[in-house]
Amino acid sequence: MAPSTHVAVGDRVLSLSNLDKVLYPETGFTKSEVIDYYSRIAAAMLPHLQGRCMTLRRWPNGVDETSFFEKRCPSHRPEWVPVSIGPGNEHEGSRKRFVGDDNPIEYCRIEEPAALVWTANLAALELHAPMARSVDLDTPTTLVFDLDPGAPATIVECAQRALDMKRIFDAVGLVAAAKTSGSKGMQVYVPLNTPVTHRECSDFALGLGTLLMQQNPELVTVTMAKAQRPGKIFIDWSQNSRHKTTIAPYSLRARPTPTVSTPISWDEVSDGADGANLSFTAPDVIERVGRLGDLFSLVNGTEQELPTGSNH
Amino acid sequence: MPRAIWSGAISFGLVSIPVKLYTAKSPKSVRFNQLDGRDNQRIKQKRVNASTGEEVPYDEIVKGYEIMKDTYVIITEDELESLSPKASRAIEIVEFVEEDEIDPVFYQASYYLVPDDLAKKSYALLTEAMASDGRVALARIVMRTKEYLAAIRPSDGRLMLNTMMYSDEVVEPSEIPGLEELDEIEVSDAERAMATTLIESLAGGFNPDKYEDSFRNEVLELIERKSKGELTTAVDSSPATSDTVVDLMAALEASVAAAKEARAGHPTGDASKKAAKKKPAKKKAAAKKAAKKPAAKSA
Numbered sequence: 001m002a003p004s005t006h007v008a009v010g011d012r013v014l015s016l017s018n019l020d021k022v023l024y025p026e027t028g029f030t031k032s033e034v035i036d037y038y039s040r041i042a043a044a045m046l047p048h049l050q051g052r053c054m055t056l057r058r059w060p061n062g063v064d065e066t067s068f069f070e071k072r073c074p075s076h077r078p079e080w081v082p083v084s085i086g087p088g089n090e091h092e093g094s095r096k097r098f099v100g101d102d103n104p105i106e107y108c109r110i111e112e113p114a115a116l117v118w119t120a121n122l123a124a125l126e127l128h129a130p131m132a133r134s135v136d137l138d139t140p141t142t143l144v145f146d147l148d149p150g151a152p153a154t155i156v157e158c159a160q161r162a163l164d165m166k167r168i169f170d171a172v173g174l175v176a177a178a179k180t181s182g183s184k185g186m187q188v189y190v191p192l193n194t195p196v197t198h199r200e201c202s203d204f205a206l207g208l209g210t211l212l213m214q215q216n217p218e219l220v221t222v223t224m225a226k227a228q229r230p231g232k233i234f235i236d237w238s239q240n241s242r243h244k245t246t247i248a249p250y251s252l253r254a255r256p257t258p259t260v261s262t263p264i265s266w267d268e269v270s271d272g273a274d275g276a277n278l279s280f281t282a283p284d285v286i287e288r289v290g291r292l293g294d295l296f297s298l299v300n301g302t303e304q305e306l307p308t309g310s311n312h
Numbered sequence: 313m314p315r316a317i318w319s320g321a322i323s324f325g326l327v328s329i330p331v332k333l334y335t336a337k338s339p340k341s342v343r344f345n346q347l348d349g350r351d352n353q354r355i356k357q358k359r360v361n362a363s364t365g366e367e368v369p370y371d372e373i374v375k376g377y378e379i380m381k382d383t384y385v386i387i388t389e390d391e392l393e394s395l396s397p398k399a400s401r402a403i404e405i406v407e408f409v410e411e412d413e414i415d416p417v418f419y420q421a422s423y424y425l426v427p428d429d430l431a432k433k434s435y436a437l438l439t440e441a442m443a444s445d446g447r448v449a450l451a452r453i454v455m456r457t458k459e460y461l462a463a464i465r466p467s468d469g470r471l472m473l474n475t476m477m478y479s480d481e482v483v484e485p486s487e488i489p490g491l492e493e494l495d496e497i498e499v500s501d502a503e504r505a506m507a508t509t510l511i512e513s514l515a516g517g518f519n520p521d522k523y524e525d526s527f528r529n530e531v532l533e534l535i536e537r538k539s540k541g542e543l544t545t546a547v548d549s550s551p552a553t554s555d556t557v558v559d560l561m562a563a564l565e566a567s568v569a570a571a572k573e574a575r576a577g578h579p580t581g582d583a584s585k586k587a588a589k590k591k592p593a594k595k596k597a598a599a600k601k602a603a604k605k606p607a608a609k610s611a
Contacts, residue, residue: 005558005563006556006557006558007557007558007559007560007562007563008557008558008559008560009560013557016563018540019563019564019567020567020570020571022571027575028571028574028575029571030567030568030570030571031567032563032564032567032568032571033564033567033568033571035560035564036561036564036568039560039561039564060533060537066529068526068529068530068533117560
């Protein structure tokens with residue numbers, strides 16, 4: 001096969017390379033299959049990426065080799081891939097030019113199917129998105145809880161805690177959506193799409209996490225320290241920070257099998273809490289979306305406010 | 313294989329230990345050549361006369377030291393030669409000092425000292441004596457045309473030599489704005505205790521393998537990809553220069569089919585294989601639940 005193939009995606013032309021390269025050695029899943037997945041999932045996935053400063057995580061030599069985060073949009077991007085200024089990297093001390101908002105980063109925006117094909121061709125298996133859109137970096141459109149199980153806890157316990165959260169959301173009249181992380185855990189999103197700050201989201205997430213921890217100190221922690229986590233679900237509230245990102249809905253993960261961060265219904269969360277399989281690979285997800293549509297669509301469509309004191 | 317960059321002898325009272333110097337550091341950076349972007353030809357630098365713009369032949373170039381604006385004292389190579397330190401084959405130890413006394417700012421380049429075959433015994437003896445005494449040796453060494461002050465210290469049964477800055481080459485902190493006022497700031501015991509706690513919470517052993525130059529790695533990866541023809545650059549947007557443009561699905565079809573073929577029967581998570589996959593996952597979860605029970609009982 002020629003080193004690069006020119007393809008048309010809509011009215012964009014781009015060149016793809018090394019299509020037969022195996023990116024998931026354990027299962028022989030190739031780059032062409034990664035591109036195939038992203039081009040098929042684009043319709044469901046793009047609404048969750050559009051307008052956001054995307055961070056690419058690339059595995060040029062497959063999931064068993066080293067990866068790198070790419071926040072700054074590559075200068076060799078096609079001219080039709082737009083960029084937006086986003087937050088600088090607040091925790092990378094050694095490389096001054098990436099620090100803080102003094103020298104902000106130009107991120108890629110993924111607005112159309114061709115852009116997803118382009119990032120897939122860069123072996124950007126994982127796409128990470130911030131909670132705010134680039135037009136208003138200070139207003140998150142969603143609140144996120146990242147549920148991370150400390151072994152021996154698994155996604156089963158994550159689903160159990162997600163159900164606890166759901167009961168609270170139901171009580172205060174908030175709509176929420178769940179997805180698997182595609183790795184070990186889950187995320188719960190609360191759509192807002194109303195004026196709110198990162199601080200308010202963080203405070204709310206920490207507050208709710210702390211409440212769950214007080215109810216179940218054996219099962220839940222809100223502390224980052226690994227030592228605190230064995231057997232517990234770490235409710236990571238800090239991903240509501242302005243500079244943080246969360247694995248995007250429908251993104252592949254760099255696991256031994258090509259698993260996907262998959263939106264799931266609350267019924268599935270409930271089954272998952274009883275031990276049903278919640279691990280979905282790229283082909284599963286294509287089939288699911290064909291059958292179920294985008295279970296995450298309400299995240300973009302729902303406007304609601306956090307039950308803070310000022311509102312009640 | 314590294315090559316010795318100097319050979320001579322450590323001279324120490326009446327003792328002389330023949331040694332070679334090997335450089336101990338190989339800083340890694342990515343070096344680029346400058347090219348003309350229009351035809352990728354190398355850029356060549358020419359030395360030109362600043363006044364006439366004409367090129368100056370190499371052997372007409374002399375060294376001048378600017379003593380005031382546009383006024384130079386010319387120093388010839390011969391004059392410099394006559395002043396340069398006599399090439400000496402000796403590393404002359406002048407005294408031994410406590411290692412703590414030397415601020416790391418003084419250290420410059422690092423070298424391994426390697427004994428000649430016949431000198432291994434005396435080298436080992438000196439290394440061991442210095443290690444047990446806990447002191448480092450200050451020595452003079454001439455390399456190329458410069459005389460250096462150097463520190464020789466034992467490290468893991470070997471001797472290392474560090475060339476050092478002379479004291480007038482180290483910038484005094486008093487010359488740096490904003491450093492001096494720090495002396496006058498007072499901190500409370502509580503503040504100090506908090507800072508100490510913070511430091512202790514981050515304390516760890518020094519493990520240099522943990523850190524790497526990620527920028528360099530990324531640049532090297534980029535170079536490797538580009539050298540393999542994996543160009544995702546401007547080519548993308550200039551189909552005029554490219555070969556046939558095909559439909560995305562058509563391009564992927566063959567490759568996807570080949571990959572699926574290659575793992576026929578392998579449960580990669582094709583939708584059809586899902587049922588087969590679910591069971592073990594359930595079992596696993598059930599097994600974990602079961603495993604948890606006894607633990608809960610014993611707790």
